[in-house]
Amino acid sequence: MTAENLKIKEYCSISNNRVMLNGQLLFEAQGSDFITFIKLAYKKMDTKYPKFFKMDDLSKLGFLASDILLKPITQDSEMPKNIALAFSNSASSLETDRKHQESIRDKEYYFPSPAIFVYTLPNICLGEISIKHRLHSENSFFIFNHFNAEYLHDYANSLMKSEKADEVLCGWINCDVEDYEAFLYLVSTEGSIAHNKEEIIKLYTTK
Amino acid sequence: MNKTYLSYNNIVSALGFDSPRVVQNIHEGISGITLIEDENLFPNPFYASIIDSNSLKEAFGLLGPNSDYTRLEQMMIMSLDKIIKESSVKLTDRVGLIISTTKGNIDTLDPTNPMPKERAYLGTLGHIIKNYFRFVTEPIVLSNACVSGILAISIAKRFIAQGTFDQVFIVGGDIVSNFILSGFNSFQAMSPLPCKPYCKERSGINIGEVAASVLVTTEQKKLVPEAVEIMGEASCNDANHISGPSRTGEGLYRSIQSAFKEANAGPQDIDYISAHGTATNFNDEMEAIALNRLDLGGVPLNSLKGYFGHTLGGSGLLETIVGMHSLYHNTLYPSIGFTELGVSQPLNIIRATTAKKLDCFLKTASGFGGCNTAAVFKKVQS
Numbered sequence: 001m002t003a004e005n006l007k008i009k010e011y012c013s014i015s016n017n018r019v020m021l022n023g024q025l026l027f028e029a030q031g032s033d034f035i036t037f038i039k040l041a042y043k044k045m046d047t048k049y050p051k052f053f054k055m056d057d058l059s060k061l062g063f064l065a066s067d068i069l070l071k072p073i074t075q076d077s078e079m080p081k082n083i084a085l086a087f088s089n090s091a092s093s094l095e096t097d098r099k100h101q102e103s104i105r106d107k108e109y110y111f112p113s114p115a116i117f118v119y120t121l122p123n124i125c126l127g128e129i130s131i132k133h134r135l136h137s138e139n140s141f142f143i144f145n146h147f148n149a150e151y152l153h154d155y156a157n158s159l160m161k162s163e164k165a166d167e168v169l170c171g172w173i174n175c176d177v178e179d180y181e182a183f184l185y186l187v188s189t190e191g192s193i194a195h196n197k198e199e200i201i202k203l204y205t206t207k
Numbered sequence: 208m209n210k211t212y213l214s215y216n217n218i219v220s221a222l223g224f225d226s227p228r229v230v231q232n233i234h235e236g237i238s239g240i241t242l243i244e245d246e247n248l249f250p251n252p253f254y255a256s257i258i259d260s261n262s263l264k265e266a267f268g269l270l271g272p273n274s275d276y277t278r279l280e281q282m283m284i285m286s287l288d289k290i291i292k293e294s295s296v297k298l299t300d301r302v303g304l305i306i307s308t309t310k311g312n313i314d315t316l317d318p319t320n321p322m323p324k325e326r327a328y329l330g331t332l333g334h335i336i337k338n339y340f341r342f343v344t345e346p347i348v349l350s351n352a353c354v355s356g357i358l359a360i361s362i363a364k365r366f367i368a369q370g371t372f373d374q375v376f377i378v379g380g381d382i383v384s385n386f387i388l389s390g391f392n393s394f395q396a397m398s399p400l401p402c403k404p405y406c407k408e409r410s411g412i413n414i415g416e417v418a419a420s421v422l423v424t425t426e427q428k429k430l431v432p433e434a435v436e437i438m439g440e441a442s443c444n445d446a447n448h449i450s451g452p453s454r455t456g457e458g459l460y461r462s463i464q465s466a467f468k469e470a471n472a473g474p475q476d477i478d479y480i481s482a483h484g485t486a487t488n489f490n491d492e493m494e495a496i497a498l499n500r501l502d503l504g505g506v507p508l509n510s511l512k513g514y515f516g517h518t519l520g521g522s523g524l525l526e527t528i529v530g531m532h533s534l535y536h537n538t539l540y541p542s543i544g545f546t547e548l549g550v551s552q553p554l555n556i557i558r559a560t561t562a563k564k565l566d567c568f569l570k571t572a573s574g575f576g577g578c579n580t581a582a583v584f585k586k587v588q589s
Contacts, residue, residue, distance in 0.1 A: 139578055158368055
């Protein structure tokens, strides 16, 4: 398999209170906060996965965007798929880190919780997605100051070329003080969009 | 495809600030784990492997830094500085930088920490390291729980194979912080005593801190005597639970199987296993099951957690470097803290420093999020 033949099969974004799939609007709820919005989106997408509600915001965001792309592939398949996950962001798990830090701030009022602490790692989101879609695949979580199409492109190519994965779900999921943003795309041997740096940047910036 | 090697290496830890010193201490059976009494870190005394702050300050001061750096930055800069100088690799646009860490400068989230709050961003840490050494390429920070250190080696190899870089410097590390101690304690995972991996009397983990670094290269002329070739590597998720390992060791089993396939190797080729061995009940039992599913129960094995504690994002890299030196010295180092097997499947735990001809070793790690990584390394034949 040569890297020149690889394609972007589908892409999905969740930002500005909108859920988009391949450039088409799936759901919108302007004016609601993230928690309300993501709950509404979960219902609208017919996600049906109660564990969703115990996840932290970053996992909810990554899980929902992944589920939109992966559910049609994995839900009726008896054979588990070898779809690698290569995610990135700039804030790691800081939103949840701040909650854990708050719980240990005062020695008199000290309440660290394992249910929060476990989410102080960005790759927990990859674990949640792997459980839902039965993916025993390669997982990596990168941190960049900004979306880095070049590294994601090269890394997905290497996973495909070395046959470590049949497809790679790549992208950016970020939750920070003021904002959240998810943009995921599926690299495959099938599809109509060429897998190269320019296309990835185009899809990311026009999402 | 070109062969890829691990070459110049360094360890900054409680057991010393360079690899030969650290390995010598291991050879002599010295552990870095001590009883720590520091209420700023944890309300009660606890066992951990912590770098002496005065020694760190003194050693870092010798580099003549011209600005303020956090504890982890100091450790990482000291570690990388040594191998960048020794290897005389010029930092061009063909040289990558990978930073492996779980929590980075997490201590700067504490309201009493004087550093600016943006220091807690892992990307900021990456750029501080990049700017100190004047790397040309954008740093790649990898934060993949406790497999980060070994996964960073896989990722360096993959970026080199893909043609993104010719050579990659990796630095991996984490510090002991009140953040981490309080979190693992809330999981009831902390041992009240020095940890005892695979032992009947094991009672959990100790936390440790380290910065370790290595040069990943394809250039034969950049190889040090203890250099090893990366024969095969793989990561597989358990797809089972986010905070506990699979009871069948599924992800670890698949990772080793897949690393063996790429290395064109099998259990008979492995002279030594540098395992994860955190000394929690579930982890050690899971590893015993996964290793026995692959007929690896008889291969000499250790966990180095009894020397360094669990150093999180640094551990996989640290333990791989010790493995490189183990091969070079043809010496197996004991799994300190172990007395009697406490897992349900047989494991050949190394009990004493033993001379043995060694050619090839397997390194494994597992972590939260269900991640597992395995890699096979082979001595470079001279």
